[in-house]
Amino acid sequence: MSFLKQWRFWLxxxxxxxxxxxxxxxxxxxNSDFKLNFGxxxxxGYSYLLELNENExxxxxxxxxxxxxxxxxxxxxxxxxxxxxxxxxxxxxxxxNLTIQSLGFEIIERNDSGVLIGLLEQNFNQSxxxxxLNAVEIVRSRVDFLGNKELSLQKVGLNKILLEIPGNLDxxxxxxxxxxxxxxxxxxxxxxxxSKVFFNEETGEEVRVQEIPNLTGDYIQDAALQYNQNxxxxxxxxxxxxxxxxAKMTSENVGSRFAIVLDGALIxxxxxxxxxxxxxxxxxxxxxxxxxNNLAIILKSGSLPTEIKIIxxxxxxxxxxxEGVKKGIYASLIALIAITLFMIAYYKVSGLFTALTIISxxxxxxxxxxxxxxxxxxxxxxxxxxxxxxxxxxxxxVFERIRENYKNNLENPKADGFGxxxxxxxxxxxxxxxxxxxxxxxxxxxxRGFSISLIIGIISSLIVTYIILKFFIDxxxxxxxxxxx
Amino acid sequence: MMNFYSYKKKSYLASLxxxxxxxxxxxxxxxxxxxxxxxGLNFExxxxxxxxxxxxxxxxxxTNREIIVKKEIGSDxxxxxxxxxxxxxxxxxxxxxxxxxxxxxxxLISEYIEPTFSDELIKNSLYAMVSSLLVIAFYIWIRFDWxxxxxxxxxxxxxxxxxxxxxxxFNIEFNLTMIAALLLIxxxxxNDTIVLFDRLRSLTSDENNKDSFSNNVNNSIQLNLRRTILxxxxxxxxxxxxxxxxxxxxxxxxxxxxxxxxxxTYSSLFLALSIVGDxxxxxxxxxxxx
Numbered sequence: 001m002s003f004l005k006q007w008r009f010w011l012x013x014x015x016x017x018x019x020x021x022x023x024x025x026x027x028x029x030x031n032s033d034f035k036l037n038f039g040x041x042x043x044x045g046y047s048y049l050l051e052l053n054e055n056e057x058x059x060x061x062x063x064x065x066x067x068x069x070x071x072x073x074x075x076x077x078x079x080x081x082x083x084x085x086x087x088x089x090x091x092x093x094x095x096x097n098l099t100i101q102s103l104g105f106e107i108i109e110r111n112d113s114g115v116l117i118g119l120l121e122q123n124f125n126q127s128x129x130x131x132x133l134n135a136v137e138i139v140r141s142r143v144d145f146l147g148n149k150e151l152s153l154q155k156v157g158l159n160k161i162l163l164e165i166p167g168n169l170d171x172x173x174x175x176x177x178x179x180x181x182x183x184x185x186x187x188x189x190x191x192x193x194x195s196k197v198f199f200n201e202e203t204g205e206e207v208r209v210q211e212i213p214n215l216t217g218d219y220i221q222d223a224a225l226q227y228n229q230n231x232x233x234x235x236x237x238x239x240x241x242x243x244x245x246x247a248k249m250t251s252e253n254v255g256s257r258f259a260i261v262l263d264g265a266l267i268x269x270x271x272x273x274x275x276x277x278x279x280x281x282x283x284x285x286x287x288x289x290x291x292x293n294n295l296a297i298i299l300k301s302g303s304l305p306t307e308i309k310i311i312x313x314x315x316x317x318x319x320x321x322x323e324g325v326k327k328g329i330y331a332s333l334i335a336l337i338a339i340t341l342f343m344i345a346y347y348k349v350s351g352l353f354t355a356l357t358i359i360s361x362x363x364x365x366x367x368x369x370x371x372x373x374x375x376x377x378x379x380x381x382x383x384x385x386x387x388x389x390x391x392x393x394x395x396x397x398v399f400e401r402i403r404e405n406y407k408n409n410l411e412n413p414k415a416d417g418f419g420x421x422x423x424x425x426x427x428x429x430x431x432x433x434x435x436x437x438x439x440x441x442x443x444x445x446x447x448r449g450f451s452i453s454l455i456i457g458i459i460s461s462l463i464v465t466y467i468i469l470k471f472f473i474d475x476x477x478x479x480x481x482x483x484x485x
Numbered sequence: 486m487m488n489f490y491s492y493k494k495k496s497y498l499a500s501l502x503x504x505x506x507x508x509x510x511x512x513x514x515x516x517x518x519x520x521x522x523x524x525g526l527n528f529e530x531x532x533x534x535x536x537x538x539x540x541x542x543x544x545x546x547x548t549n550r551e552i553i554v555k556k557e558i559g560s561d562x563x564x565x566x567x568x569x570x571x572x573x574x575x576x577x578x579x580x581x582x583x584x585x586x587x588x589x590x591x592x593l594i595s596e597y598i599e600p601t602f603s604d605e606l607i608k609n610s611l612y613a614m615v616s617s618l619l620v621i622a623f624y625i626w627i628r629f630d631w632x633x634x635x636x637x638x639x640x641x642x643x644x645x646x647x648x649x650x651x652x653x654x655f656n657i658e659f660n661l662t663m664i665a666a667l668l669l670i671x672x673x674x675x676n677d678t679i680v681l682f683d684r685l686r687s688l689t690s691d692e693n694n695k696d697s698f699s700n701n702v703n704n705s706i707q708l709n710l711r712r713t714i715l716x717x718x719x720x721x722x723x724x725x726x727x728x729x730x731x732x733x734x735x736x737x738x739x740x741x742x743x744x745x746x747x748x749x750t751y752s753s754l755f756l757a758l759s760i761v762g763d764x765x766x767x768x769x770x771x772x773x774x775x
Contacts, residue, residue, distance in 0.1 A: 049602070311602040327730060330730055335724075335726035338722050379662055382669055385727070392719050393676065393716045397680065400711055431621050431625065431679055441616075444613075446662045450668060454672070
């Protein structure tokens with residue numbers, strides 16, 4: 001048994017074992033870390049791409065800085081065109097490069113009239129990115145509370161969040177993710193100065209209140225759907241700090257009204273009958289069970305740092321997904337069989353080796369994809385098709401080189417032929433591999449799905465060609481290969 | 486035997502004509518941009534209604550937005566594309582309501598893309614493609630020579646560009662998935678070209694080989710001809726299976742591939758090596774030999 005002495009034989013066995021080990025969890029109902037995921041376009045489901053408002057975040061940051069300048073340095077400043085100007089009729093000697101940088105700003109201009117500072121881009125991008133991560137958690141808890149188990153959430157770019165949920169559409173999801181949920185309480189105010197009118201579109205109720213809120217939803221600890229005389233209401237409770245503030249606010253203003261405002265719209269404006277010390281309250285309005293439950297979830301999860309906008313939404317019906325997968329698999333299998341039959345008809349025994357090489361290439365591809373927890377999408381399937389094409393091409397290149405060497409009566413037709421063909425294969429495959437890596441790094445969505453399976457596919461093809469195909473060629477004599485013409 | 490190098494002038498002319506035709510077609514017909522690049526709403530519905538009936542149904546909503554209804558070849562699936570405008574949020578609600586009111590249309594896929602986001606997608610795809618082109622050029626330059634890099638990139642762009650013309654001619658929708666398809670053609674094209682480059686390099690670096698450059702080019706192609714034809718044939722064989730059997734929303738793509746494979750085979754056989762020669766590579770070789 002001379003093939004037992006070949007290292008390629010043992011490595012091939014190892015490779016096959018590797019494939020089985022990492023593919024098998026996919027057919028096992030047990031949970032495993034190594035599983036291939038299917039994209040929404042294959043298994044059905046819905047996805048939202050959310051964008052946080054960069055400009056709103058910038059404005060908030062500028063306002064915070066103006067406040068910090070006043071509290072730390074006693075300086076008055078103005079915002080214009082996303083920059084802050086501090087006039088020189090104050091003591092601005094304290095403002096040097098270092099102090100400005102510690103605020104995340106840089107000095108743009110300094111002259112007799114004052115100092116103009118602007119946001120450091122790198123700092124801004126970092127805090128934008130941190131805010132988005134924070135928002136990801138808020139969105140996660142909101143969707144979690146609705147009972148969606150298999151959701152996938154990820155930060156995309158600096159200020160985007162991709163939410164994907166397999167299965168059927170839950171219309172509440174859109175409702176709870178797109179609300180900022182800024183809850184504010186404002187005391188009634190009669191005078192026009194620093195006051196604002198809020199009104200409720202449904203009831204027509206309107207009230208003039210203090211512009212700056214007396215209390216915000218940030219202090220809310222818990223919220224739940226409850227029933228008051230069979231009407232759904234939302235009850236909420238403040239944490240310790242919030243309870244104290246609420247108690248103070250109500251005890252000092254018995255008899256006057258206060259407004260409960262959600263995202264700039266008046267929910268209700270009750271009259272304070274007595275001091276509320278328990279730190280809890282109730283919001284009643286024209287709620288349905290669903291809308292009250294959604295509001296409770298939103299309040300519980302906390303408010304989003306900025307307004308959120310759905311910039312892409314996609315739903316794929318599960319039936320289409322399943323149908324697509326079935327047809328796609330049939331089509332690929334038949335294509336595979338057609339190629340194999342052709343190769344066997346043309347190359348005889350060598351064609352059989354091609355078939356085995358392609359099968360092990362696909363095996364390694366799926367094993368690596370499962371190992372890396374890759375998500376397979378339809379463009380990913382296209383990438384796999386290209387991989388098979390390149391694997392067949394590698395086989396053809398090797399066979400043709402060996403055949404040529406036999407024809408020219410070279411000394412070592414098989415080894416030299418494989419060697420020179422493999423150089424060509426490396427050159428062409430590595431070019432594509434590098435291109436695919438860059439596509440993966442810079443691309444989005446379908447382009448990434450395509451490039452990831454191409455990257456893994458090329459690597460698999462290079463490995464199986466070098467180990468398994470070469471092993472078959474080594475152990476078979478030229479006359480059976482049908483290449484010595 | 487066929488002498489490929491002797492067809493140099495004719496193939497240059499043929500390619501110039503194809504490129505000119507593509508420019509004219511794209512200029513006259515434009516690209517059928519999908520919502521990935523234009524923003525808007527897209528639905529795939531399964532229904533027995535005709536295109537006109539579906540169009541009528543959507544007229545119930547009083548809007549001056551452009552609505553395009555198209556039947557997918559060989560199935561009862563229709564694609565409906567609606568342009569975006571102002572106040573998209575409430576418009577989407579209206580459309581969803583309308584579809585709910587018409588159960589005879591079974592929605593398979595619905596998708597919405599904000600126009601600002603589609604601008605970003607265009608930019609993003611361009612970055613990704615340009616950067617990967619640069620990587621390809623750099624790798625070929627390092628492994629071969631700059632003449633090969635320039636010619637390889639030209640052949641690749643040639644193939645992709647003419648395929649875009651093909652898509653424009655047959656009104657095939659241009660979306661992110663199609664970009665993936667064009668990348669596949671690019672990958673196939675460069676793969677095919679490099680195999681020939683490799684052969685040319687090994688022939689010209691052989692000191693005992695006293696053949697002329699044009700003979701070397703021709704031999705490179707001749708020696709690889711069986712491989713080129715076999716590979717193109719097996720690829721097209723696989724693609725035909727996909728055209729006949731793939732899910733409805735994927736039939737156009739393999740057709741585009743088949744065209745791309747054909748044009749890619751043509752460009753590697755008739756263009757790539759000739760361009761290397763015309764970029765003065767012959768002189769480089771002569772200088773080295775003397």
